[in-house]
Amino acid sequence: MKNYNEKEIIALLQEPEHQRKAFECIVNEYSEQLYWQIRRMVLSHDDANDILQNTFIKAWLNIEYFRGDAQMSTWLYRIALNECLTFLNKQRTSNQLSIDDSDAEMVTKLEGDPYFDGDEIQKTFLKAIQSLPEKQRMVFNLKYFKEMKYEDISQILGTSIGALKASYHHAVKKIEAFFKEEDLNL
Amino acid sequence: MKEENKILSKVGTKNPFKVPDGYFTDFTQELMSKLPEKEMQFATQEVTLWQRVKPWIYMTAMFCGIMLSVRIFVGNPKSMESAQLVEMENMSDEDWENLSTPSLIDDYSLYQFLTDAEEYDD
Numbered sequence: 001m002k003n004y005n006e007k008e009i010i011a012l013l014q015e016p017e018h019q020r021k022a023f024e025c026i027v028n029e030y031s032e033q034l035y036w037q038i039r040r041m042v043l044s045h046d047d048a049n050d051i052l053q054n055t056f057i058k059a060w061l062n063i064e065y066f067r068g069d070a071q072m073s074t075w076l077y078r079i080a081l082n083e084c085l086t087f088l089n090k091q092r093t094s095n096q097l098s099i100d101d102s103d104a105e106m107v108t109k110l111e112g113d114p115y116f117d118g119d120e121i122q123k124t125f126l127k128a129i130q131s132l133p134e135k136q137r138m139v140f141n142l143k144y145f146k147e148m149k150y151e152d153i154s155q156i157l158g159t160s161i162g163a164l165k166a167s168y169h170h171a172v173k174k175i176e177a178f179f180k181e182e183d184l185n186l
Numbered sequence: 187m188k189e190e191n192k193i194l195s196k197v198g199t200k201n202p203f204k205v206p207d208g209y210f211t212d213f214t215q216e217l218m219s220k221l222p223e224k225e226m227q228f229a230t231q232e233v234t235l236w237q238r239v240k241p242w243i244y245m246t247a248m249f250c251g252i253m254l255s256v257r258i259f260v261g262n263p264k265s266m267e268s269a270q271l272v273e274m275e276n277m278s279d280e281d282w283e284n285l286s287t288p289s290l291i292d293d294y295s296l297y298q299f300l301t302d303a304e305e306y307d308d
Contacts, residue, residue: 019224027214035210039203049209053217060221118202125197144190145199172189179196 004029010068023063026072027056033073033146034080040141041084041134043107043126045115051087055080070155077156081138088134128178132171139164140171 004025012022034055039048058079059066066075107127110116118126129137138157142148143164150161157164 016224020218020221023221024214024218027217031213031217032210035205035213036201036203043203045203045205052213053220056217057221060224115204115206116202117204121197122200122202125193126202144193145201169187172187172193175193176189 006072010066010072013063013066019063023060026059026076030073030076031056034076037077037141037146038080038084040129040145041081041137042087043110043116043130044113047087051080051083055083058083071152074152074155077142081156084138085134124179124182125175127182128175131178132174135159136167136171139167140175143168 009022009025012018031052035048035052038051038055039045042048042051055076059076066072107123107130110118110123110126129140132140135157139153139159142153142156143150150164153159153164154161159167
């Protein structure tokens with residue numbers, strides 16, 4: 001199935017004999033875009049890979065609960081971002097670190113990451129993004145990098161559009177302030 | 187938004203992250219091999235005897251409950267009948283006559299009685 005047709009795929013998901021094949025099409029369609037959203041949250045490739053796999057395994061195990069009322073992408077993004085939050089909380093608890101320490105540590109790890117080739121300004125940008133509260137970071141990443149509509153973000157995060165606009169506005173202001181602190185005027 | 191444009195022009199949206207070669211190509215196959223078999227779960231689900239008879243047992247229990255409630259709140263129909271019999275035994279002959287008279291009048295007699303009454307009124 002080369003052309004992804006969501007309606008057809010969702011219909012096939014209801015048939016036990018075609019369910020697996022339909023799910024494969026879903027993985028094929030969404031794995032890359034979900035990966036990048038996860039990666040921007042956790043930064044490390046290995047962690048992003050684990051979370052992405054967990055996301056799809058959870059989706060597979062709960063596919064009967066997906067009734068097609070929402071878009072498949074919305075459902076998957078919701079699972080993925082929840083997995084990210086769970087991962088970040090676990091990581092913080094196991095390392096006994098505060099939110100700020102944990103995020104700072106993650107950015108420091110990028111220095112030796114073979115799968116990161118950003119320049120200094122991109123590193124500062126990542127630090128600024130990592131300084132945002134987790135949910136605000138999600139809003140910023142979805143809006144800034146993916147150019148997702150507020151309506152879609154609202155469905156994924158279960159937050160009102162007004163609150164999302166305010167959150168994004170604050171995020172941008174904070175990032176600008178972060179650059180100023182680092183003596184890198186935008 | 188002014189600040190957003192500043193960020194876009196200074197940093198842009200270039201992705202600084204990389205993935206191992208062929209990561210996305212191999213990901214789907216790798217993941218699919220890890221997924222548990224769901225079809226097997228459907229096939230091995232056996233319906234036990236208890237699951238099969240459960241609705242019938244529940245229905246019977248519910249019916250018995252209703253019957254019991256009716257007997258408690260409405261009373262025993264047999265005991266009502268016996269009470270009526272006691273009452274009937276105590277009735278005098280005159281009561282019997284009064285009680286049985288209307289049942290002896292058939293439709294024709296009743297019609298005749300009414301016609302006579304009308305003629306009498308006139």
